[in-house]
Amino acid sequence: MSGSDENWLGGDLDDITDVEAVLWVRGVDYMAGWRDARESTDQLNRAMLGVGLERSEVRAVASTDEEGRGVVRLAGMPDAVGRLAQLLEALARSDGGAL
Known part of the structure; x- marks a missing residue:
């Protein structure tokens, strides 16, 4: 990914935190x-x-759980998350939900 492509990774939703995220275990x-x-x-x-959802409205955020396993969290404005849900529902209807 080039430096200019990384610009979309930033945004207002990056600072989302979870209470568990601040509790670190040594090792x-x-x-x-x-x-x-x-x-x-x-x-x-x-x-x-690619489907027209803006990063300032909805985005996935990388995180970890308390055991260090990777976790992907979805954060966004309710309208944008609703549009994403509609897209997924339409996909599930169109092909029986198989990926």
């Missing part, structure tokens, strides 16, 4: 889990951009 490799989640996060964010 847990949180970075490995975060890197795993980041790959899926980038893929989902590109897909949402």
